[in-house]
Amino acid sequence: MRPAPRLDLLFGPALMRRVSTARVLMVGAGGIGCELLKNLVMSGFTRIDVIDLDTIDLSNLNRQFLFQKRHIKQSKAHVARDSALRFHPAAEIQSHHANIKDERFDVDWFRGFDLVTNALDNLGKIDRLTDVCSVDARRHVNRMCLAANVPLIESGTAGYLGQATVIQQGSTECFECQPKPTPKTFPICTIRSTPTAPIHCIVWAKSYLFTQLFDRPEDDEAAAISSEKSDTAELESLRRETEALARIREAAGSASYPRDVFTKVFRDDIVRLASVEEMWQSRAAPVALDFNTLQQGAEVAEAVAAATNAPRLEQRVWSTAECFRTFVSRQVRCFRIASRLGERISTLRKEDADASIAFDKDDADALDFVTAASNLRAQIFGIEQKSRFDVKAMAGSIIPAIATTNAIIAGVIVMQAMRVLERRLDECKTIYLAHGGRRDRLFYSEQLSAPNPTCYVCRNVYVTLPADTRRATLRDLVHHILAPSINEGGLGLGTDVSLMESGRMLYDADWDDNLDRTLESLGLTNGKMLTVAPEDDAILGAGRAVIVIIAQR
Numbered sequence: 252m253r254p255a256p257r258l259d260l261l262f263g264p265a266l267m268r269r270v271s272t273a274r275v276l277m278v279g280a281g282g283i284g285c286e287l288l289k290n291l292v293m294s295g296f297t298r299i300d301v302i303d304l305d306t307i308d309l310s311n312l313n314r315q316f317l318f319q320k321r322h323i324k325q326s327k328a329h330v331a332r333d334s335a336l337r338f339h340p341a342a343e344i345q346s347h348h349a350n351i352k353d354e355r356f357d358v359d360w361f362r363g364f365d366l367v368t369n370a371l372d373n374l375g376k377i378d379r380l381t382d383v384c385s386v387d388a389r390r391h392v393n394r395m396c397l398a399a400n401v402p403l404i405e406s407g408t409a410g411y412l413g414q415a416t417v418i419q420q421g422s423t424e425c426f427e428c429q430p431k432p433t434p435k436t437f438p439i440c441t442i443r444s445t446p447t448a449p450i451h452c453i454v455w456a457k458s459y460l461f462t463q464l465f466d467r468p469e470d471d472e473a474a475a476i477s478s479e480k481s482d483t484a485e486l487e488s489l490r491r492e493t494e495a496l497a498r499i500r501e502a503a504g505s506a507s508y509p510r511d512v513f514t515k516v517f518r519d520d521i522v523r524l525a526s527v528e529e530m531w532q533s534r535a536a537p538v539a540l541d542f543n544t545l546q547q548g549a550e551v552a553e554a555v556a557a558a559t560n561a562p563r564l565e566q567r568v569w570s571t572a573e574c575f576r577t578f579v580s581r582q583v584r585c586f587r588i589a590s591r592l593g594e595r596i597s598t599l600r601k602e603d604a605d606a607s608i609a610f611d612k613d614d615a616d617a618l619d620f621v622t623a624a625s626n627l628r629a630q631i632f633g634i635e636q637k638s639r640f641d642v643k644a645m646a647g648s649i650i651p652a653i654a655t656t657n658a659i660i661a662g663v664i665v666m667q668a669m670r671v672l673e674r675r676l677d678e679c680k681t682i683y684l685a686h687g688g689r690r691d692r693l694f695y696s697e698q699l700s701a702p703n704p705t706c707y708v709c710r711n712v713y714v715t716l717p718a719d720t721r722r723a724t725l726r727d728l729v730h731h732i733l734a735p736s737i738n739e740g741g742l743g744l745g746t747d748v749s750l751m752e753s754g755r756m757l758y759d760a761d762w763d764d765n766l767d768r769t770l771e772s773l774g775l776t777n778g779k780m781l782t783v784a785p786e787d788d789a790i791l792g793a794g795r796a797v798i799v800i801i802a803q804r
């Protein structure tokens with residue numbers, strides 16, 4: 252396969268020449284990325300950089316068609332490049348198996364592109380802001396493109412929904428012009444004491460129990476509890492229960508560990524909770540589970556399962572016996588044992604006392620644990636139980652990715668790219684793909700909005716500062732670059748400014764302790780962005796700042 256030969260008839264020879272010389276960066280080689288890379292090379296783009304930090308997983312293969320089974324565990328970026336080259340061997344595709352936030356991809360590097368395309372996929376994750384990684388990457392690319400003054404095509408999909416839009420510094424809204432919805436959270440009391448829905452049990456199993464036992468609980472739990480306003484007596488009990496669980500955490504790997512955890516969270520804590528009578532006046536009190544009774548039931552169920560060769564079904568709700576076996580058993584036939592996590596963490600801790608296991612929906616042990624624990628809890632509170640498949644979707648905040656949506660959006664991105672390269676920004680729109688409802692059209696579009704004048708990201712002025720960070724001091728920056736007037740070669744901001752980097756204060760007019768330190772010793776190395784805000788609003792306009800981007804020389 253080669254690029255369609257007569258694209259010039261469609262787009263005209265001038266645009267096709269531009270397309271063949273333009274340098275394009277594609278961030279992300281997942282669902283949208285695979286489609287987009289194929290579209291780019293088939294549309295005549297030849298100079299493409301692809302970046303992705305991840306490796307290929309079995310679960311990617313249904314839609315990320317540049318990858319095959321033999322590529323599992325290999326770099327997405329490298330394999331995407333190799334596969335795309337088969338469509339267009341003459342293309343110059345550079346692949347980077349790396350995080351786009353790495354220092355080496357600095358503003359100068361971004362400036363080398365005519366166009367950047369984000370293919371970071373799942374918009375559902377953005378809406379809920381649960382996927383910190385993808386939102387973080389989007390914010391970062393947004394800021395780099397603003398700073399480098401390179402047009403960015405931002406896109407995303409969620410199930411049947413998709414969208415693509417263009418961001419151009421000074422002309423359009425940026426990714427951060429509109430506030431993003433805050434993540435959905437539940438009150439601690441709902442999760443810890445009075446769950447009423449399956450999601451409450453799943454959040455308890457994943458964010459409380461799993462985190463307390465295997466991940467890094469830090470002080471978040473304690474801080475969250477102390478910030479909660481209501482029912483202080485109950486919150487005090489919850490705090491003590493968390494402390495008791497922390498002691499069991501240390502016994503991971505011991506023979507009694509699964510039983511200890513079980514007895515603590517499914518019996519003792521529940522008995523305590525049920526005894527708080529005023530809590531259960533208008534709803535049924537929880538019923539604690541008994542280890543010995545369940546163990547006998549589980550043994551019978553195991554024998555029946557062995558005799559009938561019962562298959563493991565993802566979409567069937569597990570019986571209580573199956574949940575129990577999954578949670579505690581050391582020898583089990585059908586299910587992987589969740590107490591394996593106890594053994595895994597104790598092995599890791601022998602190497603590193605602070606080792607942890609973060610919840611990952613694709614880690615079978617972790618998902619088994621959360622499925623079993625959430626369903627046992629659901630039983631205690633008389634709540635509907637869920638299959639492993641459903642738990643995976645709910646715990647991973649997954650909206651199923653649909654290959655067709657990704658393919659359509661990847662097509663839209665290329666059309667947007669053509670307009671951007673022709674400098675027809677006024678003809679670019681935000682394109683939405685929507686399915687169902689009362690509309691009889693698949694696509695609808697909106698004019699690009701002007702930048703939000705109060706946006707704390709794009710209202711700022713970006714300046715790159717080449718500096719030998721080992722020698723240059725903060726004083727050099729303030730007195731020789733920021734303070735002098737523009738006629739004198741400075742930025743005309745005066746010395747009455749405040750300097751911040753990633754939320755830490757480095758200097759203001761009343762605090763100059765850092766002035767004689769080198770930029771390097773202050774962590775101001777290549778690619779770091781310093782926010783400089785004049786105290787006098789008249790200098791730049793209220794709330795505006797200069798963002799100084801350090802370029803190591």
Ligand SMILES: Nc1ncnc2c1ncn2[C@@H]1O[C@H](COP(=O)(O)OP(=O)(O)OP(=O)(O)O)[C@@H](O)[C@H]1O
Pocket residue numbers: 278279280281282283302303304305310311327349350351352370371372373384385388652
């Ligand atoms: N900071 C980043 N730097 C580089 N690549 C990134 C960064 N953040 C996300 N990505 C990549 O963007 C791609 C997004 O695609 P997608 O959402 O289809 O991911 P996935 O992990 O393949 O799918 P899923 O999350 O549904 O399992 C992923 O391949 C991911 O590795």
Ligand SMILES: [Zn+2]
Pocket residue numbers: 424425426427428429702703706707708709710
């Ligand atoms: Zn903005």
